[in-house]
Each structure stands twice: as structure tokens, then as C-alpha cells.
Amino acid sequence: MALVRVISSDGAAFLVSQRLAKRSGKLKTEIETFRKSSDNSEAQPEIRIVTIRAEILRLVLQWLQQHQNDPVLPANQNEQDGRGDAEMGQSQWDRDFLAPMDLGIVMELILAANHLEVKGLLDITCKLVESKITGRTVDEIRTAFKLKSDFKGNEEEQTRLENRWCVEN
Amino acid sequence: MPKNRKSVQRQTRKHYRRADTRRKTNACNQHNPIADVPNEILFEVLSRCDNKTLQNAKLTCQRWYAVVNESIGVSLAIGQACYSTINQPKVAFQPVEVVEQVGVNDCYVGELNDFEGCPFQYPQTVRKLVFDGPISNFNLLTLLAPLPNLSHLSFHYSALENANIEYNTLRSVSLKSLKLSSHLVNQYYSRDKAETVLLNVITLLRSIHSQQLQTLILDLVYIRKYERDLTKAILAVLVRHKLTMKTVQCYNVLKIQEPADGPPGEENSDDILMQTEEQCPLAKEEIVSQALHEAVNIKRICYAGLRDMESDMIWNYLIVSQKNLQELFYMNDSRDIQSTGLPCLRMNGTTLRKLLFHINAVDETRNIIHFDCGIFKTFPNLSHLLIRGRQLLFQHRIDADANITRFAMKIPILRNLDLIPYTVTVLSLRDILVDAESLSKLQACFPPHLVNLRLVDAGSIGAYGIKPETLLELLKCTQLQELEIIRSFNKISWEVASGKDIYEEALFYRVRCMWEFHGSRDPFGIFCFKTLPMFDYGQAENTLRANDVCEVVFQ
Numbered sequence: 001m002a003l004v005r006v007i008s009s010d011g012a013a014f015l016v017s018q019r020l021a022k023r024s025g026k027l028k029t030e031i032e033t034f035r036k037s038s039d040n041s042e043a044q045p046e047i048r049i050v051t052i053r054a055e056i057l058r059l060v061l062q063w064l065q066q067h068q069n070d071p072v073l074p075a076n077q078n079e080q081d082g083r084g085d086a087e088m089g090q091s092q093w094d095r096d097f098l099a100p101m102d103l104g105i106v107m108e109l110i111l112a113a114n115h116l117e118v119k120g121l122l123d124i125t126c127k128l129v130e131s132k133i134t135g136r137t138v139d140e141i142r143t144a145f146k147l148k149s150d151f152k153g154n155e156e157e158q159t160r161l162e163n164r165w166c167v168e169n
Numbered sequence: 170m171p172k173n174r175k176s177v178q179r180q181t182r183k184h185y186r187r188a189d190t191r192r193k194t195n196a197c198n199q200h201n202p203i204a205d206v207p208n209e210i211l212f213e214v215l216s217r218c219d220n221k222t223l224q225n226a227k228l229t230c231q232r233w234y235a236v237v238n239e240s241i242g243v244s245l246a247i248g249q250a251c252y253s254t255i256n257q258p259k260v261a262f263q264p265v266e267v268v269e270q271v272g273v274n275d276c277y278v279g280e281l282n283d284f285e286g287c288p289f290q291y292p293q294t295v296r297k298l299v300f301d302g303p304i305s306n307f308n309l310l311t312l313l314a315p316l317p318n319l320s321h322l323s324f325h326y327s328a329l330e331n332a333n334i335e336y337n338t339l340r341s342v343s344l345k346s347l348k349l350s351s352h353l354v355n356q357y358y359s360r361d362k363a364e365t366v367l368l369n370v371i372t373l374l375r376s377i378h379s380q381q382l383q384t385l386i387l388d389l390v391y392i393r394k395y396e397r398d399l400t401k402a403i404l405a406v407l408v409r410h411k412l413t414m415k416t417v418q419c420y421n422v423l424k425i426q427e428p429a430d431g432p433p434g435e436e437n438s439d440d441i442l443m444q445t446e447e448q449c450p451l452a453k454e455e456i457v458s459q460a461l462h463e464a465v466n467i468k469r470i471c472y473a474g475l476r477d478m479e480s481d482m483i484w485n486y487l488i489v490s491q492k493n494l495q496e497l498f499y500m501n502d503s504r505d506i507q508s509t510g511l512p513c514l515r516m517n518g519t520t521l522r523k524l525l526f527h528i529n530a531v532d533e534t535r536n537i538i539h540f541d542c543g544i545f546k547t548f549p550n551l552s553h554l555l556i557r558g559r560q561l562l563f564q565h566r567i568d569a570d571a572n573i574t575r576f577a578m579k580i581p582i583l584r585n586l587d588l589i590p591y592t593v594t595v596l597s598l599r600d601i602l603v604d605a606e607s608l609s610k611l612q613a614c615f616p617p618h619l620v621n622l623r624l625v626d627a628g629s630i631g632a633y634g635i636k637p638e639t640l641l642e643l644l645k646c647t648q649l650q651e652l653e654i655i656r657s658f659n660k661i662s663w664e665v666a667s668g669k670d671i672y673e674e675a676l677f678y679r680v681r682c683m684w685e686f687h688g689s690r691d692p693f694g695i696f697c698f699k700t701l702p703m704f705d706y707g708q709a710e711n712t713l714r715a716n717d718v719c720e721v722v723f724q
Contacts, residue, residue, distance in 0.1 A: 107203050110210050122213070130217045138228045145203045147230045156228065 004031060005046040006061075012054035014061055018045075023064055025117025052112045056105070059097075060112050063121050066093055070120065094124050103132065103144065211236050216294055216318070247288060248279035251302030251327065258299075275321075277301050278328075281308050287315045297321040300328035313338060320381070323348040326358075326390070329366045336376040344377065346384035354390060356423060363390045363425050371395065374402035382410040386418040390425055391474065397451055400480045404456050404487075407464035417467055418498075419484075421474025451479050452486070461490045468493060473500035473527075489516045500527035500557075518548035525555040528581045528601060538581040540601075543588045552594045552618070556583065558601030582633070587611045597623040602633040603657075609639040612646075620650045627657040637663035637671050644675060 002018040006027070021027040027047060034045040049057065098106065106125055113122040133141055142149065149156065215226060215237055227237035250262040258277040265284050273289050275297035281304045289295055292315045300309065302325065309332050313319070319342045326349070349370060367389070385406060389399070407414055451457060464487070472484050488497065494516065514526075528540055545551060558581045582602045587610040589596070596619060603624065622643070628634035634657040635643075643652060660671045 104203055107206055107210075110214070111206065114210055114213070126214045126217055129214045133214070133218055133226055134222045136222075136225065138225050141226055142229050145229070147204055147233070149229065150231050 003044055005044060006057065007046065007048045008052055008054040008057040009050050010053050012057070014057060016061060020061075020064055020068055023068065023118070024060075025119075027116060049115070051115055053108075056108045056112045059105075059109060060116060060118065060121065063094075063097065064118065066097070067120055098124065098128055103129070208232075208236055212291070212293075244275050244277075245273045246277040246279065248281035248302065248304075251279045251325070275299070278304060278312060280304065284308050285311070287311065289316075292316050293318050295319060297323075299323040299325075301325050303327045303330060304332075306331050306333045310338065313342075316342065320345040321348075322346070323350065325349075326351045326354050326363075326366050329369045330362045332365075332369050334369045334372045334376070336372065339373065339376055340378070342379070343381055344379040345381050346386070347373075347377065347382070348384070348386040349388055350386075351388045351390055351423065354423060356425065358390065358423075358425060360392075360425050363392060364395070366390075367392055367395050367399065371398050371402045374399075374406050377406055378409065381413050382406070383413050384416045384418075385414070386416070388418075388420045389474075390423050391421050392425055396480055400451065400483055401454060401456050404460040404464070404483070407467070407487075408456065408460050411464045411466065414464065414467055416469040416471075418469075418471035419474070420471070451483055457483060457486075461486055465490050465492045467491055469496040470494060471496075471498040473498070491516060493520050495520055496523040497521060498523075498525040500525070514544055519550065521548050522550055523553040523555075524548065524551060525553075525557070527557050540581055540583050541588075542583065542585045542607075545589050548590055550592055551590045552592055554589060554593050554595070555597040555599075556601055557599045580628075583607075587614065589616065591616050592618060594618045595621040597621070597625075598627055599623075599625040601626075602628040603635075605632055605634060605636050605639075608635050612639050612642050615646060615648075617648075620648060622649060622651070623653040624657040625653070625655045629656060629659045634658050637667075640671070641674055 003015050004018050004021045004027070006014045006016055006021065008014070018031060021031060030047045031045050034047075038045075052060070101109070106128055110122060110125045110129065113119075113125060132144055136144065141147070211233065215223060215233075218226065223237050227234045244258060244260050246258040246260050246262040247265045248262060262277070262279050265281065265288050273291070273295050276289075276295060277299045278301060280302035283305075295316045296318060298312070298316070298319060298321070300323065304312075309328065322339075322342075322344055323346075329349075370387070370389070385403070387403070403417075403419065407417065470488060470491070472488070488494070488499070497516075528538060540556075545554070580600065580602050582604070583598065584604050584607060586603060586607040589611075593616050596616075605628075624635060635654060637658055637660055640654060640658055643649065658671075664670060
């Protein structure tokens, strides 16, 4: 089985089968460029990802492994198993997978999924974050996301007023 | 190792930080992945939220404010205005070349030609696209192709005239609603164009594979040649989206003339033959039986039109097989109700809440239709009941008042109105003769929730229409919030007999019940009462909504 070495920002190396790695758009292009540039077709590609640390990379690979048999295009998925949109891509395994993470890890996971172009993971993590915003008040969002209000003076009040008609509906 | 890690992290942050100067000043000293997400990711997350949440989110800090402003709410109208949609955009149309807005949420596309590229800076925010006027096939495809989050798509007929829709055109988008409008298309519309459009529609329907299609609205022009394919394509869409489909509207109120060189008389003979299932070849198709077994969870069906017998029959089967239908609007103007319309009332009606039913005047043998309200006893949860007979032109209305017997031959008659379910809140009867006796019986045991009663052209001779004494009794009834009686009572005979003026009498009740009165002393007797808005708002809203529904369907 053809393997590929994926190295995280802090130097940890993961040996991954190329079939699995190719489910990430980024790794796929990297592998292909490596193939083109190297003369030896037997050589094991080595990909250094400078933006993702080992802990996060492990999670991404774990997710990829779990979902390795999913169809790449989500378009056909629904039709075959007949599940609704809500359950689609959000299996019990995914829920258990995401449950113990704090928001910081999830955010890093989103960054990683975005960087590695893993659409399914990006979807479920974004959905998770979205569910943490939905229905919260402004202050609750600020605490959850560790944000500081940086509106000057009465700027915030003005913004509130300008949106009043939307909020009341 | 730790040193290495630190430097890499710094590099990472640099990578994320881009040219956003505002963020640079706020960046926390320690690495905080939450506050530090790049705008694209924030955008990715926020563009999934609903608008109300976004209003809160944008007040958290300046960066979020900027991102939210990009990701929601901007409406855009490009190209030249065509005025072919009913709901005009609230923003002015602008030339494509100067589009600068980011975060466009919905976009109207007017007449557009010779334009290259994608006008949207952030195509992923575009949710709704309305094609409103003639557009070249090339531009149609270039606009559709790069929009990954498109969920509402609407076409006007003119937008599909030059199009050449292929199977993969909509392959990558996941639509929530699809609409086709034929507003302003009239019988002089070119047949060639109508055929092109219809072919495009059929391809479009066949190619939709969305995970979340909920609404399908088709306002079509009837062309007999494609009717069978079209019905099959619609049913296939219903089967494919059986879990998500909620609303199906299929209107067909315009018929394009068949070409003169076609075989004469074929159409009519075909229609008469198709009266039983055995003679209806479409009913034997596999997709039909599949649809009747699987696409049974639709919430709202509006079906109107001039379809041929065959399609009518299929649609009737589809309606009867529904298990969770809540609203049914059934209008079938040109055909005979006994064989096409009534079967759909044999459905399982326990879930049905709103029913608008159009009764045609005469059956095949030119007999008047007597419609018995006893049929509604199988609809125990009905709250809105709107029945409409044959609409008469104004000139005919005058004639009808002058000489009702001549017109009684063409206006259907409603009997046993007192048998309607007790749950009805809105009752509207138009262009149908209503039995005066059953109306006074209804008044005697008044449905406890009825708040909106409307009679239009319900007859104005003694046996049909409302009796003036019943009308005055109704005025005493405080639960009624809207009472509209138009050309439906005979005031003259009553006034001659009792010596009282009915409008004076009505004004007396107005003082007692705080009604708003729009009376008219013309011979046709227009008579509208509305409670002043100080009454129950919730109920009034209900009735208003009922009116809206009514207007939409009768547009």
C-alpha cells in the first residue's frame, strides 16, 4: 500500500495511506505535484504542513479514516440512504467525536479542515460553532468566543439602533 | 523543540493575519484560536446562521460587525429592469459592470446580455437568484455555475427562452426552492418560445438532485405535446425529494393555441376516452405508482389549471394518497367536477386545515351542480373553507340579478351549509348560489370559532343568498370580526314587507358591536362589516392571513 508521510507544524510525522490522504483536496494536490517533480515513482512523498499542530492533525486524520468510505460528492448520499438533511453528515460517531472538544480546538479544527480542504469536516465543525452562536445574546457570544468589544463610545449604541427593526421582528 | 514550535506558531499567525490592519491592533498577546480566526473562516461559520442570530453576532466586536455585514442582507438587482416578477426588488437595477457589493444575499437579474465573468465578489453568500428577464444562455450558465450556496432559484419564462439547460447545470447546487413564473405571459406568446421553455423546464426538473428541496412552484403554459413528460418529471422530483418536500404548486392557467395543421378534433376525443384508469396510459407508468406510494408527506398542494384529463387524474390520485396534507387549493376551471374534481375530496382529511375548492358550473351533461356540504364531515380539523364557483363577468352579474333563472343554469348551487365542520374559522363563498334556508340554519347553530364570513354573489332572490333577517341576526353575533356580503341579499322585498331600511338597521347594530361599516345603497347591495382593530388582534391576524391566501391564489 502506497504511503505518505504527513508532518505537522511541531514535527510529528504521521504515516497515512495515499488513498486516505487523497480525500483531502490539499494533500491530493501535494501528492500529485510530488509525483511530477520526483523521478522515482516508488519514493514516499513527504508533506509538511506548517499551519497545523500534531494534536489537530491527528483529529483530522482520525475523522478521515472514519469517513473513508463515504462518497466524495455529498450529492448522492441523501438519495441512497434516504436520511434527511439534518442527519446527513452528522452521524452519531461525529457527535461523539466532537462532543469532548472545547471551542478552541473546534476552531483549530475548522482552520485545519479549511486548509486541507476536507469539506465534510468543515461542514460539521462549522455547524457546531453555528449552533453555539444561534440564540445567544451579544454578551453570551462574547464570553463564549473570548471577544472584547472594541466599539468606541456610542458606536455600539448606534449600531444597535440601526438594526432595531430587524431585531424586533 | 519548544523554540522551533514557537517560531512556527508565529509564522502561522502571520499567515493568518493577512492585510487586516484592524485585527493587528486587537490581536491578543497569547495565541487565541477563537478570536484569531481568519475572516474567511468566520465568514464560513456566520454565513450559516439565521438573520436574527447575526444581528446579535455583529454587535460583539468590530471585526465581526464587518464580516456579518458582508455575509448577509445585501440585495442586488443587475441588468435592465423587466418588471416581469410580481414582487419587484426594493433596490434599483444597476449595470453589471459597476457591482461592488460584497455579501450579496439575493440578486435579481433583469435583461442581461454580453457580460462575462461572475459579478459577485463572494459567490458563497448568494442564496437567492431571480431571473427576471431575457438572458443569453451563456450568461445564465455563468451566473449559475459559481454559486455553491444557492438555495432559492426563480425563473421567469423569458429567462428560459434562450436557455439550453443541461443535466449537469444544477448538479452541484442544493436547492431549497425552485420557482417558475409565467406572469404577463398571454395567449399571444409565441408557441416556439413556449416549447423551448417547457423543454428547459423538463430538463431542469429531471436534473434536480437536491438534499433539501422543499418548495416547487410551477406556473406553466399548457402545451399538450409535452404534458405527459412534464407530469412524469414533476412526479419524479416529488419521489426524489419525498422526505423534504413541503409545498407543491402547479398552476396552468394559459393555453397556447395548438397549431392549425394538427389532426383536428383529436384532443377532445382523447379527453373523453380517458375517464377510467384502464384507459389512462400514464397511470400505468412506474413513476406514477412510485409517487403515489412514496411522495405522500407533502404539506401543501396548490393545483390549478387547464390540464388534460389524464394529468388531472394523476394529480387527484396524488392528492388522495397524501397522509399529512394541511392545505389544499384545488382549482380546475375548464373541466367537469364530477369526474375530475370531486375524487380529490375522498382523501383522508384528518390533517387538512385549509381548503380552497373551485367548483365548475356544469357537468358533462350540462346539469347544474348541486354541491352538498355534508362531504366536509370527513375533514374534522378544517379551519379555512373557501369555495368558489364560476366567476361571472360584471355584465353577467347584472343580468344574473335581473334574471336569475336564466343564469341559475350556469351557477353551481351549494346545499346544507349547516353541515360544515364546527372548527371552521374562515368561510368564504364566491360565485356560488347558497341555499337561504341552510344559511339561516347555520346562523341558528353558529360554528363557535367562525370569525370571518364572506359571501360574494351568492344569489339575491328569496331561495338563494342570505335573508335580510338572518343578516341582522348575524350582526348581533359578537364573535364575527369580518362579515362581507356582496350582491347576496334581496333587500327590496324585505323592505317592502317590513317597512324598515336594512342599512339603518345595520347601523343600529354598528353602535352596539363597534363595527366598521362600509355599506352601499346601490341595487346590488354591497355590505361589508369589519370590527374595529381594538378587538382581538390574534384572531384578526388569522383572518387577514386567510385573505392573503385567498388573494395569492386568485391573483
